[in-house]
Amino acid sequence: MTPSRERMEELVADRVLWGLSETEAQELARFGDPAEAEFAALERTGAAITAAILEPTLDGPPAHLQERLRRAAEDFLGRSLPVPEGRSTERAPTGPAAVRRPAPRPVAPASPGSSPWISWSGWATAAAAAVVALVLYLDQDRRAEVPPLDQQLQALLRDDPDLMRLDWEVGPQGEIVWSPKAQRGFLRLRGLAANAERDFQYQLWIFDRKRSAETPVDGGVFDIDTAGADATPEGDLLVPIDAKILVHEAFAFAITKEEPGGVVVSAKRPEQIVAAAGL
């Protein structure tokens, strides 16, 4: 491969992944039609990767958005849509039934003037009292069929001999299953209260020995919904762990209640802490 072709491919890949600066865009334009053809191929590849990554953890849109889309579709076609079967259900069939995982959105870190961070072990203990008031037993209305997430969990348990497993010490019953090799894992939860997405959402934090305990890794935002159940045969709700960055050596986990969409850095007020393990 000639250096210039290599450079063209770099620029095209960057355009798909991140976009180009004006200077880079001008540089790429000099490659002409081959660069555009290359971009079309790589853009399609990027879209295929996007769909493949999202597929296992798709979130169904909320009911009001589904209704809005139906109205938009009717306006587009100029005719009414037939009422689909089971339309009264809250979520689209593509999403998990009990646990929704909206992506966190970046928000400003806790202000310097806010309460200083107490130690995780300290506020985990303090959280225990709050947890008591939040506990709802969710082992009801589960789907009869084996949930896909359970199959994923079983596969992980079967295939990875180096799994890390920790029981929740504060908050719900259950455990954390984490594969350092695959950078994947699941929370097994029983007794975590259902939440209304517009009020607050749950956020998982992963403590990495290679990082400061003050800045645990964001493990993803999720909701608990009692309308359905994505659960193990034992009745534990399953939540896939969605570590946003590489976790070198996980040693502890915690769940906090955060504003809708999640946060980059938790204020970690005691009343926010609903679960902890390994701290």
Place this chain on the structure above:
Amino acid sequence: MTETYILHQIAAGEPQAMNAFLERYSGLVWSLARRHSPSPHDAEDAVQEIFLEIWKSAGRYDPGVAAEQTFVAMIARRRLIDRSRRHKRQPRADVLPEPEVIAAEMEPDRVEIADEAQRVSSVLRTLRPEQQKVLELSLVHGRSHSQISEQTGMPLGTVKSLARRGLMKVRRALGVEPNGGPSPDDPIPGEEDSGRGGSRRTDDSQEVSR
């Protein structure tokens, strides 16, 4: 056997197909929009905008070029990137081709389209975990290379290199080649002066085009 594609049925104005389309793809579009958008409200607006764009382009969908799911994800990413730039009030240094010409630009694929998602997943599993993570943060979450570098602690050059190589590896595994494009040894226009000396951005503020 002739396979029926929902997008073609939508182009023909079939209401039942619209229901099926929403059922099949609303999860994908919503999940992606949530990850790219600053708020749930903005994500909802984005989803509607994306679906309108897809419906308008439905008649031009070519099943010989891309899986329906890929077509949907591609338009979704484009619109979300557009919206992100509008939010940041950043001008674009170049213009993305309209969805209507996507099919014309992409060559017919040599792989079985129906197996595409499974093949992509298989290839992704062969990548190093940090490479998978970088691709996910970029493509699915819309993070810039600077943000990924900051979040992962990896040097900027490593982030770029991992993502580029991962993207190219998946592309090779899928057999995706530019339509009518040259072979790797063909001459490139501007070869004499394009070199590797182009200026490189150093921060997000200079990212102005896709």
